[in-house]
Amino acid sequence: MxxxxxxxxxxxxxxxxxxxxxxxxxxxxxxxxxxxxxxxxxxxxxxxxxxxxxxxxxxxxxxxxxxxxxxxxxxxxxxxxxxxxxxxxxxxxxxxxxxxxxxxxxxxxxxxxxxxxxxxxxxxxxxxxxxxxxxxxxxxxxxxxxxxxxxxxxxxxxxxxxxxxKGMVTAGLRAVGRGAHGAYPWLGDNALLKLHRTVDNLLAAYPVATEEVWRTTVNLARIETPNEARNQVPALAEAWLDIRFPPQDTDLNGRTVQEVTAHLATFCEPGVTPVVHHVDPPxxxxxxxxxxxxxxxxxxxxxxxxxxxxxxxxxxxxxxxxxxxxxxxxxxxxxxxxxxxxxxxxxxxxxxxxxxxxxxxxxxxxxxxx
Incomplete structure (x- = not known):
């Protein structure tokens, strides 16, 4: 050559x-x-x-x-x-x-x-x-x-x-709240806050890795809302998740999309729904x-x-x-x-x-x- x-x-x-x-x-x-x-x-x-x-x-x-x-x-x-x-x-x-x-x-x-x-x-x-x-x-x-x-x-x-x-889960979190004037937050239900609390729950179980580890990791890739006004309580919000898991994680390995969806739902605040797109094995x-x-x-x-x-x-x-x-x-x-x-x-x-x-x-x- x-x-x-x-x-x-x-x-x-x-x-x-x-x-x-x-x-x-x-x-x-x-x-x-x-x-x-x-x-x-x-x-x-x-x-x-x-x-x-x-x-x-x-x-x-x-x-x-x-x-x-x-x-x-x-x-x-x-x-x-x-x-x-x-x-x-x-x-x-x-x-x-x-x-x-x-x-x-x-x-x-x-x-x-x-x-x-x-x-x-x-x-x-x-x-x-x-x-x-x-x-x-x-x-x-x-x-x-x-x-x-x-x-x-x-x-x-x-x-x-x-x-x-590692195996891979491609998933999202969808939060639904209630819109209101930003000066009167008690009249609304902030979808972004519900989404953030759900992400906190998830990362408490799967902490962000600070060094190489052979365990499940969760990457929060995006949080977004269609809300366009600073003085409006967001009624909708969505997050992107990239989850990688080794064979030892029995909550994810060998599970169906429906089973992984149910597992992620245990971390969700009321009004937040997980949507699993793909589950690929290790x-x-x-x-x-x-x-x-x-x-x-x-x-x-x-x-x-x-x-x-x-x-x-x-x-x-x-x-x-x-x-x-x-x-x-x-x-x-x-x-x-x-x-x-x-x-x-x-x-x-x-x-x-x-x-x-x-x-x-x-x-x-x-x-x-x-």
Whole structure:
């Protein structure tokens, strides 16, 4: 692999503001990577909810794949300057550099080099909606019959193997009160205050984490009201909640939307109603599976300690986990994910490429890490 050529292609991809609200740029990012893979492969295109995705392989008829390389090409919003990639020493700064466009290009490079000669079916799965839930990309493809035995997701990990991720609840709180003149609050029922008390109840049970902890966390993402007058008691208010939970939280793990709604209702003040949009389970892959050990060994052979990791964020592996398919996260290094100084550590790109090649050439045949 020519590292400089790959990083030049990466800068072209990183310059595309492929956020959920820019469908043309989602298509442009997808087409860039498909062009990078090149001709000679079957390209299946999908679209759901306005989000395009693709599956690349070498078969006339889609088989059950032995291994699927999964990558997302969408990013979270950022200031315009973050879509002007810049290099500073061994860092390449841009939105999506760490999460996860560079890993995606490495996966595409390895796929185009090896897929035609491997003795098993390999697929490259490219999606553009992971940052907004993954249901129109990976999940949609699974619902259309795409399936495999083992999945490598190129999210950032600095060549460590992620076998566990938290589950996720996407929910809201809706408060209904009674409007009144702000000078006469006793004549009204302030929906915002009821909502704040409910949030306080919830955060008393799930305190805001001040350090890394493997427990349930609740992120209060937004509080809003349609009220537009300073001298009016708000009659309506709403909050957004992002809840992440480990398998040990039996109040959430394995529960239905209705059961999670009932659990959240126990924290609600009168007049406040929880609305649960999605409940996604934690993700787990068997650490003793031969492919997991082989991937770990491939990273070890590149000089990386290749330990196991647990991720607090959800990834598309949860959709495979529901179907009994082991999926792991394995990607490049960097820092600043979703932040103003996101970057990829370019010293991890070539080792990641070599480790992926080593793994795919013999996914089960080498002893585990010493």
């Amino acid at each position: 020519d590292l400089e050529s790959l990083l030049a292609a990466a800068q072209d991809l990183l310059a595309v503001p492929s956020t959920a609200d820019r469908p043309a740029d989602l298509h442009r990012a997808l087409d860039l990577v498909l062009g990078f893979v090149g001709p000679g492969f079957t390209v299946e295109r999908f679209e759901s909810g306005g989000k395009p995705s693709a599956l690349v392989h070498r078969h006339a008829e889609r088989p059950r794949f032995r291994i699927i390389l999964n990558a997302h090409l969408d990013v979270v919003p950022a200031a315009p300057h973050q879509f002007r990639p810049r290099r500073d020493g061994t860092r390449l700064y841009a939105r999506g550099a760490q999460d996860m466009k560079v890993s995606a290009l490495v996966q595409a490079q390895v796929f185009r080099e090896l897929a035609g000669g491997l003795p098993y079916p390999l697929a490259l799965q490219l999606v553009t909606d992971e940052e907004v839930g993954g249901r129109d990309g990976t999940l949609h493809q699974l619902e259309q019959g795409v399936i495999g035995d083992f999945v490598v997701i190129g999210e950032q990990s600095r060549l460590r193997v992620v076998t566990d991720s 993700h787990h892959a068997d650490r003793d599976r031969p492919e997991v050990r082989r991937l770990q060994r491939a990273a070890w052979d590149q000089g990386y300690r290749a330990g196991f990791l647990r991720k607090h964020g959800a990834a598309d592996g949860r959709f495979y986990y529901r179907r009994g398919v082991d999926a792991v996260i394995f990607g490049v290094g960097g820092d600043g994910q979703h932040g103003p100084e996101e970057y990829v550590d370019t010293t991890t790109v070539a080792p990641y490429y070599r480790a992926l090649r080593e793994f795919l050439l013999d996914p089960c045949g080498v002893p585990a890490v010493p």
